[in-house]
Amino acid sequence: MNEWELTEMTSAELINNLQHPQRFDHPVTTFELIETHISWVLLTGPFAYKFRKPVDFGFxxxxTLEKRFDDCLHELRLNRRFSPALYHGLVKIIGTPxxxxxxxxDETEPLDPQALDYGVQMRQFEQPQLLSExxxxxxxxxxxxxHLATELAGIHARAPADPPDPSLxxxxxxxxxxxxxxxxCRPYLELLESDEPDLLQLLNRVEQQYLQRFAAQQDLLQRRQDQGLIRECHGDLHLGNIALVDGRACPFDCIEFNPRYRxxxxxxxxxxxxxxxxxRGHRQxxxxxxxRYLEQSPDYTGAGLLPLYMAYRSMVRAKVSLLGSGEPGLPLPPxxxxxxxxxxQLAEQLLQPTPSAKRGRLVLMQGPSGSGKSWLSQQLLEQQPWLRLRSDRLRKQLHQRQPELPRYGDSLNQATYRQLLKDGSSLMAQGFDVIIDAAFLRADQRRPFIELAGQHDWSVNxxxxxxxxSRLAERIEIRQSSQDxxxxxxxxxEQQLQNRxxxxxxxxxxxxxxxxxxPEQVEACLRLLSRN
Incomplete structure (x- = not known):
């Protein structure tokens, strides 16, 4: 056994002594050390090395060397799902302190008890390439x-769905x-109450709103678990953990140290x-x-949980801010x-109940193939917070389940409109404004949606x-050569025009x-809907 014991103080000494070019088998441009409360990240130019501090925060x-070794392996496995090009492999420190x-x-090798420590080698990217920067x-x-939203839907769909512990x-x-x-958060703000009473009052308000929202949605949370929808995810997916590398948004640094959070x-x-x-002001x-995510992973029944989940994530960042303030009781830097x-404030806003006076808005796109329905609905998405259901994507998904049915036959058409009605109704009942992007060329296709809007006093256009x-045909021919x-x-x-x-x-x-x-008609339409 290695008699040398790593402590937080000796960890700093070890990382300091490692900062010599001869310690590495690749060119070193310069050394830069980034310290967090749980790790050291050593930048060398071509590569970054992440080493864990020997700390215990409960979560x-x-x-121990074994725990750091295991966590390095977890980090490599989990993060390679998102950005395999960033995570090169496992390294160990040998020699003397x-x-x-x-x-x-080799990641298949067992733990070397003589190693001084283990770490992860990553491709280094420039800090200005963080999406937060x-x-x-x-x-x-x-x-x-x-594009990341599309990739993320696929990663979630492929992720393990059998938690090793049923409590996860x-x-x-x-x-x-x-x-x-x-x-x-509360102990920090209680010690600051004399100087910052408004912050503690705000925290208490947010907590009460959270408790009310959680109680109201507890059954839905339980159904999500019962339906096997829990997945091994990233757990810390904010802009500061995504970098633009080789023209791609690359998530990194997922939560590997505690399965409860991933x-x-x-x-x-x-x-x-x-x-x-x-x-950051990018609501649209x-x-x-x-x-984009829901088009790839049509999980509409859970969308109503997003305000609760987003408020939770906002509270995570609030907590991180306080934990980074130093000792409890010290004045907060501005x-x-x-x-x-x-x-x-964002958490409070997200947890506010939907005003009873707010009318839901339903928009039905109508017209034959090639008429610009999807293009126009995209213009609406650029301007206002709508959720859109697209018959083209849904039809494709349904056809994959029943490939024997003609793609544009009556059976698949009816199944597509039934599912659009079900998903649209679910989203609007959860407080979202909805666009249904489908042909709607027959009265019996439109009628159920209009009746539904009338039953719930939703506005409909x-x-x-x-x-x-000729322009319809031209657009269709162009579209067939694209990824539409x-x-x-x-x-x-032509059949649609005959049966309209x-x-x-x-x-x-x-x-x-x-x-x-x-263009003048398109602009007039967009202006009209933006006022409603």
Whole structure:
């Protein structure tokens, strides 16, 4: 056994002694050390090395060589799901504390008890490439973030769904981790009450709202677990843990040290990123990202949990701000206080009940294939916080389950509209405004949606998209050579035009006619809906 015992003090000494180019088997540009409360990150130019501090905070324990070794392996396995190019491998430090040497290690090898310590080797990226830094410079890569939403839906779908402990992801565990934020913030704010009474009062208000929201949604949380929707996720997916590397948004630094914080409802994982975007003033982008995610992973029944999950994530960041303030009772630095206040205020806003006077809004896109329905609905998504259901994507998903059915036959058409009605009703009942992007060419397809809106006193508009037949055909031919989810052909469009049924008097009263080749009509439509 190695007689040398690593303590937090000797850990700092070891990392300091490691900062000599001859200790590494690759060129070293310069050394830079980043310290957190649980780790050291040593930057060398081409590579970054992460070493755990030998600390025990209750929610994590790195006090033995074996625990640090195991955690390094967990970090590599978990993070490679998101960004395999960033996580190169396992390293160990050998030699003496005064003259340590870094060597690569085969990850299948057992623990070496003679090692001084273990760490993870990562590809180094520049700190300005963090999305949190890019956002401050108004350079947030929106296209890459939207692509990440697509990737994230796939990662969540493929993630393990069998927690090693049945308590992981349970209602009791969710309640515990959410309540923990308030319990850990309160001692700090109580000691500051004479100087900062408003912060403690705000914390107490948020906690009461959280308790009410949690109680109201406890049954839904339980159904999520009963349906096997808990997955091994990232757990800490905010802009500060995503870097733009080689033109791709690469998440890193997922929570490997405690499974309680990564075995989650996938919407809880996504909620961290949505919250961070909204906190920074990117509410529209957060909805576009949510729409992109749900198009790939149509988990509409759980969407109503997002305000609770996002408030929880905002409270996590509030807690991190306080824990970074030093000893309890010390005055809060202005920047830290501002950050804390913003997160508490956002949590309070998210937990506010929906005003009873707010009318839900339902928009039905209507028109044949190629008429610009999806394009126009995308313009709406750019301007306002809608959730959109697309018949093209749903039809494709249903056809994959029943490939024997004709893609545009009556059976699959009926199944598509039934599911759109079910999902749209669920989303609107949860307080979201909804766009249904489908052809809606027949009265019996439109009627159930209009009746549903009438039953719940939701406002409804039908956006009737059209243009001349030759332009419809041209668009369809262009679309077939792209990645568009619609698989309608010119023949399908011609059949649609033959079978199209006119709007009733009631439908016409709530319709807006738009030639999508006429920009002035498109602009007028967007302005009208933005006022409603």
């Amino acid at each position: 994590l324990d790195f006090t 005064q003259a340590p040497q870094r060597v690569n290690v 890019l956002e401050l410079k108004q350079q947030l890569p929106e296209a890459e973030l939207l 992801g349970s209602v009791e565990t969710v309640r515990y981790v959410m309540q923990q934020n308030f319990d850990q 075995w989650l409802d996938p919407l809880n994982d996504l909620a961290f990123l949505l919250m961070d975007l909204q906190l 982008l957060s909805y576009r990202l949510l729409n 920047a830290l206080r501002d950050d804390l206040l913003l997160h508490l 039908i956006l009737c998209c059209d243009t001349n037949a 989810p619609s698989e309608a052909t010119v023949a399908v469009m 049924e006119p709007l009733s008097e009631e439908e016409a009263a709530v319709s807006i006619q738009i030639d999508t080749d006429r």
